[in-house]
Amino acid sequence: MATTRIEAGFYFLYFSFFPMLLSASGLYPQAKNVIWKSTNFKTVLVWEPKPSANYSYTVELSPVGGNAQKIPNCIQSSQTMCDLSTVMTDPKACYVADVLSQPPQGVIPELSEFPHKTSPKFCPYDDTEIDRPKFTLEVSKGKATLNVRDSPTAIFNGQHLQTLRDIFSEQLHYKVTYWKNRSTGKKTSDSQTSMIEVTGLDQGESYCFQVQVYIPSRTYGKQFGDLSHAQCSEVENQSILDVYSPAVIISAIILILLLTGIIITVTVVCCKRKKKADDKKDVV
Template sequence: MSQSACLIVLLLSSCASGLYPTAHNVSWKSTNFKTVLSWEPKPSSEYSYSVEFSQVGKDKQRTPHCIRSTSTVCDLSGSLTNLTACYTADVLSEPPLGATSDLTEFPHTSSPRFCPYKDTDIGKPDFEIQMNKDQRKITLNVTDPLTALFKNGRQLTIRDVFTDKLQYRVTYRKNKSSGKKVVESKSSVIEVTGLDAEESYCFSVQVFLPSRVEKQLGEMSLTKCSTTDNHSIIKEYSLVVIAGAVLFVVLVTGIIIAVAVICYKQRSKGLKGGRKAVPLQGV
């Protein structure tokens, strides 16, 4: 190719890039298999974005809601159907919807590789505390988090996806104590044993996926604490408070008794004085 021809190609490429700026900061964000591709910048009225994605080693595909769009995000949750495969995506800068261009190849930016099964973050679970008659044991009933995936019209949970590889890690401590203990379970019904009777305990739960190399732990749940109605009054209140309360009751009782005695004596004196003042009636 001659120097003049190379110069023309470079000029055309420069014009194309100037008219359709390439996207940057292309990244994946995925939680519980809700997977979104995002990038920058927001396009002007002169161009738009389209997204092409592909399973590694296979043909590229497009999803209808991410073609010639002015958005800078593309939800690919329902398109990445093979969860154990890895994917890449290209963000193409193209003419706006309804416009045409003489270009046959548009500027694009490729994403990092994304593997849903290994890379999606796991959100925090919810759970309920079940008190047992045996005060040394508490049962936690964990609700498996829902995913963004559906099968036969049913929304799948993370247990549907990870099956027997799913575990839960429970972190617990005595209420108002900083010392922590950890227990792990493959079940969503978790028994925590060896507790001190008549003590309140606080629990947090998170998903644990030991089969993963990275991102083994999910987001920590909210902390919930058990309640007990069997605390002794000495545990609930200090000895000083108890002594003060007893002293107050004794003092109030003494005042009531003293007032009652004084009133009784005054009434007795009044009755005796009244009898002396009444003259004897003749027979």
């Protein structure tokens, strides 16, 4: 008899609440394709699909092993992205996020729990991509000096944005790739400072340089940032052959000779006409 009552209670709960849950699941579709996009600690969570007018999304973020918090600018939102940069204050922590499908703003929720999708784990210190750095270049007497700007991040320390150097400290290296202009052979140099000197360059030659961030403590495949744009030095005391191609030089010589010939011809003709005019005056 007791078993029969238990079974009856189970069926009552099942048939009473399961249709409600099924209906809610259909009304509030679960998010999918939840991924992280992060560059220089500017971290955004994105997902699909774009919601209809009948539901919205709320994002909850939690450090691994910590408590979840709702993100104020991502509560019952119609957006499919959430900027989490300012709340991920510890770059060395790892995080997970939940994207909840909920009623739109102004609608009283019928359930205490809603369909949700959990993101992969994300560790900013190890996973954020590093953008290409900017640098200035000076080359003199066989030595190049590169002054690299430590790029700012999206993480604040008080009222100031931290740089990559502030976060990675001695783990921040710069890899320099350089080569003679118009040559394919390349060399590399590693520096732990933002002021980089490359010596042993051939004087009178133009060299090109590219820089990228190198974090040796990271796992393979995530150690290097994007390559900077190439900068090339100018050649001091260049000869005319270094500046212009042979075809341009030959064309210039021909043009000069042609102009010289025209000037000489015009001068001779003018002189002859003047002489004839003078001879006529003498006869008269």
